[in-house]
Amino acid sequence: QSTRSACPSCGGPTLAPQGERALVLELAKKQILEGLHLTSRPRVTRPLPQAALARALRRLQPRSVAPGNQEEVISFATIVDKSTSTYRCMLTFQLSPLRSHHLYHARLWLHVSPSFPGSLYLRIFRCGTRNCRGSRTFLAEHRMTSSGWHALTLPSSGLRSEHSGVVKLQLDYRRPDPNSTVVPRPRRLLDTEGQLRPFLELKIRANEPGAGRARRR
Amino acid sequence: TPTCAPETPLCCRRDHYVDFQELGWRDWILQPEGYHLNYCSGQCPPHLAGSPGIAASFHSAVFSLLKANNPWPAGSSCCVPTARRPLSLLYLDHDGNVVKTDVPDMVVEACGCS
Numbered sequence: 001q002s003t004r005s006a007c008p009s010c011g012g013p014t015l016a017p018q019g020e021r022a023l024v025l026e027l028a029k030k031q032i033l034e035g036l037h038l039t040s041r042p043r044v045t046r047p048l049p050q051a052a053l054a055r056a057l058r059r060l061q062p063r064s065v066a067p068g069n070q071e072e073v074i075s076f077a078t079i080v081d082k083s084t085s086t087y088r089c090m091l092t093f094q095l096s097p098l099r100s101h102h103l104y105h106a107r108l109w110l111h112v113s114p115s116f117p118g119s120l121y122l123r124i125f126r127c128g129t130r131n132c133r134g135s136r137t138f139l140a141e142h143r144m145t146s147s148g149w150h151a152l153t154l155p156s157s158g159l160r161s162e163h164s165g166v167v168k169l170q171l172d173y174r175r176p177d178p179n180s181t182v183v184p185r186p187r188r189l190l191d192t193e194g195q196l197r198p199f200l201e202l203k204i205r206a207n208e209p210g211a212g213r214a215r216r217r
Numbered sequence: 218t219p220t221c222a223p224e225t226p227l228c229c230r231r232d233h234y235v236d237f238q239e240l241g242w243r244d245w246i247l248q249p250e251g252y253h254l255n256y257c258s259g260q261c262p263p264h265l266a267g268s269p270g271i272a273a274s275f276h277s278a279v280f281s282l283l284k285a286n287n288p289w290p291a292g293s294s295c296c297v298p299t300a301r302r303p304l305s306l307l308y309l310d311h312d313g314n315v316v317k318t319d320v321p322d323m324v325v326e327a328c329g330c331s
Contacts, residue, residue: 007258009258009259009260009296021233024233024235024254025235025239025240027254028235028240028252028254029240029242031254031323032242032306032320035304035306035320035321036306036308036318041242041245042245042308042310042311043311044244044245044309045313046313047244048309048313048315053247056315057307069321070318071316071317071318072316072317072318073310073314073315073316073317074315074317075312075314075315076313076314078313094312094313095314096310096311096312097310097312097314097316165312
């Protein structure tokens with residue numbers, strides 16, 4: 001407490017400047033965590049490659065987030081598994097925000113490597129949390145005719161995350177000509193490391209309290 | 218709204234810029250680098266009651282009520298935010314996803330007497 005005059009608002013003793021600054025910093029932490037509905041600050045265990053982050057942010061819509069309680073999320077594939085089959089690739093994403101939010105827009109960004117063999121059909125399936133052998137849900141089919149980044153729209157209804165927040169996608173390749181069996185190994189098709197890692201671009205909004213119940217007029 | 222000078226007794230807006238580096242949070246808050254944590258403080262004597270520094274008609278309505286009822290009301294008027302704006306944040310969540318969101322009413326822009 002400083003010997004300066006009393007607090008202009010409450011008449012109590014005023015804080016010394018460094019005491020006031022420390023209080024302001026604590027207030028700022030509290031205000032930001034409350035504003036983001038977080039109970040504690042996130043611990044960054046897997047720092048993202050800056051180049052991948054910058055590249056991904058450039059892909060987002062240039063405009064700011066739409067007003068209201070809507071958010072945009074970029075989620076990089078945490079596990080890319082190409083060992084299952086030569087025509088197949090598995091992507092795993094951690095999406096706990098989807099547990100408490102309504103997803104209304106989803107796109108999967110894939111980077112096709114320059115050694116691309118002409119046009120190719122890609123089919124995308126949603127798998128159960130553990131694996132794809134049992135149940136998998138067809139999400140979308142896209143035809144790609146060039147290398148580079150491709151934004152593939154997915155049905156948002158197909159990405160409701162399990163309680164664990166894990167979303168597994170399986171990518172199957174086939175050429176337009178059903179007779180041709182020659183398909184280059186997926187490892188030459190998709191770039192999955194570093195700044196060319198696949199990522200999901202999602203738009204979500206907080207669930208209205210009592211969402212889903214008839215709104216009483 | 219006047220920005221508070223060190224010894225301003227009347228209702229004003231006290232400005233503080235908080236750099237996220239100072240909080241040790243620049244590893245998970247990607248954008249912006251900081252924000253203005255402003256708050257309202259100061260006295261609201263009767264003749265300032267209802268003067269939010271914006272809507273004079275509200276002030277005159279309250280003032281005439283004060284005169285009509287009694288010159289020294291029991292309750293007192295408080296210095297409160299009268300205009301606030303959202304803060305756009307880009308941050309890493311617990312899963313390492315990048316989230317872009319607008320936090321409503323984060324920055325106090327104007328103060329006034331209730």
